[in-house]
Amino acid sequence: MSTVIHHLPEEVANQIAAGEVVQRPASIVKELMENSLDAGATELTVLIQDAGRTSIQVIDNGCGMGPEDLPAAFARHATSKLQSADDLFALQTMGFRGEALASISAVSHASIRSRTVHETVATELSCDGSQLGQPKKVAGSIGTTITAKNLFFNVPARRQFLKNDAIEFKHISETFTAIALAHPTLKLQLKHNGKDVWLLDAGNARQRVAQILGKKANERLVPVEEYTDVVKTEGFVLRPEHARKTRGDQYLYVNKRPIRSGYLHRAIVEAFEGLIPTEHHPAYVLFLAVPSDRVDVNVHPAKTEVKFEDERAIYAILRSAVKRALGIHQVAPTLDFETNLQQHVDLDAQPIPAAPSIQVDPTYNPFHATPSTRSKGYTSPSAGATARESFDFFAPPSSPNSSQGAWDFESTAGTDTRPESSGFCVFLAPHFAVSSLKSGLVTVHIPRAQKHILHQELIEALHAKERLTSQTWLFPEAFEVATSAHWSDWVDILPRLGFQWEHSSEGLNMTAGPHFLAASEAMDWLHDLLRAAPEEEEKALETYVLARLDHWSTTAPIPTGGDLQTLVDRLFACENPWTNAQGKPIARILDGATLAAQFA
Numbered sequence: 106m107s108t109v110i111h112h113l114p115e116e117v118a119n120q121i122a123a124g125e126v127v128q129r130p131a132s133i134v135k136e137l138m139e140n141s142l143d144a145g146a147t148e149l150t151v152l153i154q155d156a157g158r159t160s161i162q163v164i165d166n167g168c169g170m171g172p173e174d175l176p177a178a179f180a181r182h183a184t185s186k187l188q189s190a191d192d193l194f195a196l197q198t199m200g201f202r203g204e205a206l207a208s209i210s211a212v213s214h215a216s217i218r219s220r221t222v223h224e225t226v227a228t229e230l231s232c233d234g235s236q237l238g239q240p241k242k243v244a245g246s247i248g249t250t251i252t253a254k255n256l257f258f259n260v261p262a263r264r265q266f267l268k269n270d271a272i273e274f275k276h277i278s279e280t281f282t283a284i285a286l287a288h289p290t291l292k293l294q295l296k297h298n299g300k301d302v303w304l305l306d307a308g309n310a311r312q313r314v315a316q317i318l319g320k321k322a323n324e325r326l327v328p329v330e331e332y333t334d335v336v337k338t339e340g341f342v343l344r345p346e347h348a349r350k351t352r353g354d355q356y357l358y359v360n361k362r363p364i365r366s367g368y369l370h371r372a373i374v375e376a377f378e379g380l381i382p383t384e385h386h387p388a389y390v391l392f393l394a395v396p397s398d399r400v401d402v403n404v405h406p407a408k409t410e411v412k413f414e415d416e417r418a419i420y421a422i423l424r425s426a427v428k429r430a431l432g433i434h435q436v437a438p439t440l441d442f443e444t445n446l447q448q449h450v451d452l453d454a455q456p457i458p459a460a461p462s463i464q465v466d467p468t469y470n471p472f473h474a475t476p477s478t479r480s481k482g483y484t485s486p487s488a489g490a491t492a493r494e495s496f497d498f499f500a501p502p503s504s505p506n507s508s509q510g511a512w513d514f515e516s517t518a519g520t521d522t523r524p525e526s527s528g529f530c531v532f533l534a535p536h537f538a539v540s541s542l543k544s545g546l547v548t549v550h551i552p553r554a555q556k557h558i559l560h561q562e563l564i565e566a567l568h569a570k571e572r573l574t575s576q577t578w579l580f581p582e583a584f585e586v587a588t589s590a591h592w593s594d595w596v597d598i599l600p601r602l603g604f605q606w607e608h609s610s611e612g613l614n615m616t617a618g619p620h621f622l623a624a625s626e627a628m629d630w631l632h633d634l635l636r637a638a639p640e641e642e643e644k645a646l647e648t649y650v651l652a653r654l655d656h657w658s659t660t661a662p663i664p665t666g667g668d669l670q671t672l673v674d675r676l677f678a679c680e681n682p683w684t685n686a687q688g689k690p691i692a693r694i695l696d697g698a699t700l701a702a703q704f705a
């Protein structure tokens with residue numbers, strides 16, 4: 106390796122900088138929207154194709170750029186917003202590094218179309234992978250349109266690193282809403298693949314929060330206002346009784362910049378202490394204003410982290426501001442006539458839904474037949490017995506690894522383990538089935554078998570082979586998508602797990618869930634699932650879903666008669682009917698050799 110030090114070519118330097126600035130499509134959306142804000146735009150449209158892989162376009166009606174400024178806009182460290190290092194400590198704008206457009210154009214086919222009040226036509230300039238094109242005169246109104254196409258076309262590794270469209274678009278939508286909340290007077294639109302995702306009229310802070318958190322949020326908001334020399338706190342928290350199990354709407358800003366701070370988040374959570382159940386999360390939209398010389402936003406190009414001079418003071422002030430707001434508005438568990446009234450009004454405004462008709466299939470058994478041929482109805486179980494996993498499998502008299510080998514999976518390979526259809530299947534209390542095989546008997550631990558079959562169904566559903574059978578609910582359950590940060594990640598997976606829904610003016614009405622859960626359990630399961638984004642790796646998703654299932658499916662009725670045989674048949678249709686995921690036995694063979702050992 107040579108030791109000659111040389112300057113990196115501009116292109117390479119831009120690509121390296123792009124690695125930090127452009128982490129994913131949402132980073133581009135953020136930078137472009139911030140540029141439009143800095144340009145004084147009052148209307149802003151964001152058009153996305155394929156979660157930003159194919160195209161990201163931001164259209165504003167801001168001040169625009171003159172034709173002579175366009176090439177400079179693409180240059181690195183070129184900015185109109187900062188002249189000296191001193192300016193860094195008195196930032197009034199979102200951008201200041203002059204890195205965004207250079208970085209974006211280093212990793213995409215970028216173009217700017219812009220026009221100021223001084224021109225009659227717009228100018229367009231492209232920049233593909235840092236290669237500037239020729240400026241062209243084009244028609245266009247005052248303002249700026251910046252387009253980034255074919256993201257990472259020249260960095261295949263980065264392109265492959267992108268998550269699926271649902272995840273990438275979720276990040277875009279979150280970026281959009283975070284900015285929208287801080288700029289209520291801005292008229293905003295977000296479209297994905299030609300469809301409107303957000304259409305936000307200009308309004309005041311409260312209206313904007315209600316637009317984003319959902320219509321119902323308006324009456325649930327508690328205003329927070331606290332002015333001190335160190336920090337000015339403004340915004341809203343959601344009344345504690347509306348805290349949700351999913352950690353969704355938590356927005357914190359410093360000088361109108363969305364920030365991430367586990368430290369300050371804790372101050373807010375502390376203010377809610379004792380008011381919300383554990384495992385619930387407060388929702389908040391809070392704006393901190395700090396004199397710009399007391400805060401450093403120059404920590405990271407993505408600019409979501411900040412450093413305060415008086416971090417501990419801000420913590421204490423924020424906590425007491427939220428506490429005081431909750432106190433003033435008497436959200437401690439006392440009667441609140443105002444809210445009750447509001448809810449009443451709300452109910453009146455809603456047409457009373459007609460009770461859906463139910464179809465009951467009296468012959469239905471969830472363990473009967475194959476998933477695809479099962480009917481959609483559901484009926485109460487025919488057998489009263491309820492089996493629980495807490496019963497222990499009886500200890501087999503011979504060791505599982507005994508030389509007879511009849512108890513262990515390997516050595517059953519030569520045995521014909523298919524239960525005989527002409528044979529018998531009987532129930533042995535507390536929870537065993539004994540079924541005949543061609544070459545002996547098989548004993549089955551029924552609860553484990555039921556769970557194992559369910560696992561198998563779920564795994565197949567997750568791998569999109571077979572949908573889990575749905576059970577339609579008598580009363581739909583309301584679900585607010587806005588409260589779930591991870592909804593868009595799960596939206597494709599949930600129907601496979603048996604969930605169905607309809608869109609309502611308020612959000613969603615969940616109408617059906619997986620066949621083995623009651624509506625309330627299914628809703629709890631849903632909230633539980635939505636706590637995290639599903640992992641890309643199918644294995645991880647499987648583990649996550651199954652772990653959450655185990656909590657909800659511990660009890661199932663013991664089937665009787667032909668259903669018991671069906672259960673055994675279905676168990677033996679599973680890949681490994683012998684042991685469950687925890688390594689515990691589900692089925693064991695009882696053959697002559699084993700009996701001989703018992704009678705020895």
Ligand code: ADP
Binds near residue numbers: 141170184185202207
């Ligand atoms: P920064 O925002 O840090 O200055 P950028 O690379 O994002 O750096 O933008 C470079 C320059 O391009 C800005 O300083 C601004 O002068 C100009 N610019 C970018 N976007 C717009 C826009 N939407 N309207 C007007 N000017 C813009």
Ligand code: MG
Binds near residue numbers: 200203206
């Ligand atoms: Mg910028």
